[in-house]
Amino acid sequence: MDLYRYRISGALLLAASLLFFAATGAVAAIDGVTGTSFSFTAREGVIANPDGSVIPIWGYANGDQAVQYPGPTLIVNQGATVTVTLTNQLAEPVSILFPGQKVTATGGASGLLTREALPGGASQVTYTFTASHPGTFTYYSGSHSDLQVEMGLVGALIVRPAGYDPQNKATWTAYGDARSAYDTETLFLMTEMDPELHYRAGAGLPADTTGFFPTIWFYNGRAAPDTMAPAGAGWLPNQPYNCLPQAHPGERVLMRIIGGGRDSHPHHTHGNNFELIARDGRLLESAPGASALLVADAPVFGTVPDLAVSNFTQAVIPGATYDTIFTWTGQGLGWDPYGAIDSACTDADHDGKDDVHGRMCHDASCTDTNGDGFDDASKEYCADHGKPFPVRLPGQQDLTFGQFYSGGPFLGSAASLPPGQGGFNPAAGYFFMWHSHNEKELTNNDIFPGGMLTMFLVLPFGTDMP
Numbered sequence: 001m002d003l004y005r006y007r008i009s010g011a012l013l014l015a016a017s018l019l020f021f022a023a024t025g026a027v028a029a030i031d032g033v034t035g036t037s038f039s040f041t042a043r044e045g046v047i048a049n050p051d052g053s054v055i056p057i058w059g060y061a062n063g064d065q066a067v068q069y070p071g072p073t074l075i076v077n078q079g080a081t082v083t084v085t086l087t088n089q090l091a092e093p094v095s096i097l098f099p100g101q102k103v104t105a106t107g108g109a110s111g112l113l114t115r116e117a118l119p120g121g122a123s124q125v126t127y128t129f130t131a132s133h134p135g136t137f138t139y140y141s142g143s144h145s146d147l148q149v150e151m152g153l154v155g156a157l158i159v160r161p162a163g164y165d166p167q168n169k170a171t172w173t174a175y176g177d178a179r180s181a182y183d184t185e186t187l188f189l190m191t192e193m194d195p196e197l198h199y200r201a202g203a204g205l206p207a208d209t210t211g212f213f214p215t216i217w218f219y220n221g222r223a224a225p226d227t228m229a230p231a232g233a234g235w236l237p238n239q240p241y242n243c244l245p246q247a248h249p250g251e252r253v254l255m256r257i258i259g260g261g262r263d264s265h266p267h268h269t270h271g272n273n274f275e276l277i278a279r280d281g282r283l284l285e286s287a288p289g290a291s292a293l294l295v296a297d298a299p300v301f302g303t304v305p306d307l308a309v310s311n312f313t314q315a316v317i318p319g320a321t322y323d324t325i326f327t328w329t330g331q332g333l334g335w336d337p338y339g340a341i342d343s344a345c346t347d348a349d350h351d352g353k354d355d356v357h358g359r360m361c362h363d364a365s366c367t368d369t370n371g372d373g374f375d376d377a378s379k380e381y382c383a384d385h386g387k388p389f390p391v392r393l394p395g396q397q398d399l400t401f402g403q404f405y406s407g408g409p410f411l412g413s414a415a416s417l418p419p420g421q422g423g424f425n426p427a428a429g430y431f432f433m434w435h436s437h438n439e440k441e442l443t444n445n446d447i448f449p450g451g452m453l454t455m456f457l458v459l460p461f462g463t464d465m466p
């Protein structure tokens with residue numbers, strides 16, 4: 001996206017950012033259902049979109065909960081025996097495929113690819129598999145798939161590695177070792193819809209998918225700006241998941257990306273490159289344990305598998321999954337994003353910020369004992385430490401404020417704004433647009449901005465996940 005477009009998009013995005021900051025609770029881990037035994041029902045429902053459209057779907061519901069798009073994210077532990085029992089309330093046979101898993105299916109009726117639950121709710125199928133490999137996987141209907149996956153019968157499967165403990169950050173890895181360690185993770189299940197097919201199928205009419213022409217695009221079942229609204233928002237009862245990557249400088253952000261639809265999508269980050277570390281649930285390594293150290297040319301701190309690939313766009317192919325690690329440091333800006341050194345920074349309440357100005361206080365020196373070029377604690381890029389902001393900011397009365405402007409260009413610097421301005425970025429973070437690099441896919445039924453688009457938020461140190 002160019003800057004001009006970014007600016008005109010602000011008006012719509014601000015509404016979402018407001019909601020975003022109203023959200024509470026840590027979002028370091030992906031939302032989903034945990035356990036070993038699950039009961040899904042395939043049912044009709046609807047989703048609501050930012051363009052005002054209400055689109056009929058066929059979705060998987062978890063237990064007696066609402067039908068949802070996408071299906072419930074299954075989060076299971078490596079080694080667990082997982083069972084999913086499927087009941088069908090749709091008008092045609094339905095099933096679930098778990099690519100990458102050795103599945104035993106019992107009950108129901110024999111279908112083309114697996115056993116199917118027949119219409120009417122009476123015949124159930126139980127799928128059983130052992131989650132032997134950690135990683136990012138998907139599941140979707142193996143019956144009449146050209147229509148049923150389009151209609152919404154698709155979801156994510158995450159297998160936590162052995163030893164994973166949600167309370168112990170030291171155990172947070174995607175694949176069981178330091179090469180896939182992360183501080184925060186976000187799911188990007190990428191899908192698209194042709195609403196005409198949904199209106200026809202939802203009305204019980206024949207829906208010919210050969211004329212497939214999508215006009216709305218989704219991360220985790222939501223089109224922007226709803227991607228940034230809180231998870232579980234009450235006005236989106238069938239779209240419980242949001243898509244809100246966020247991290248402090250230097251932290252490792254795990255993106256779990258899934259091609260969940262029929263089209264390929266170029267998933268694109270701003271702010272830095274990412275390292276692609278795994279595909280389809282397998283690390284990109286030349287031998288088990290082979291690793292590369294990327295400190296010198298960070299984008300990420302620590303190790304990655306030796307065949308990891310650095311890029312700023314990932315082609316996401318239908319049915320495939322990708323794990324990437326992203327880190328933001330501000331390296332290469334050429335100025336100090338924490339603000340010029342202010343020897344008069346007074347921090348009596350020890351919140352890391354100047355008591356009067358609110359801007360981040362930081363040391364007069366960058367402390368780099370391990371020689372990686374970055375401050376040991378803040379991950380500030382030492383070569384830019386203390387470098388002044390490269391232009392002179394106009395006076396307040398001469399500025400037009402962007403919706404996310406905190407009153408100053410520095411991270412954590414919530415400086416004063418005129419009355420009526422601000423409030424959308426109280427943490428004084430940096431926002432980077434992450435989106436599909438196919439610009440057509442940044443719309444909701446031809447209305448820009450929308451679709452496969454969200455914001456990555458850099459949080460200042462001393463501030464927590466909203």
Ligand SMILES: [Cu+2]
Binds near residue numbers: 433
């Ligand atoms: Cu862009």
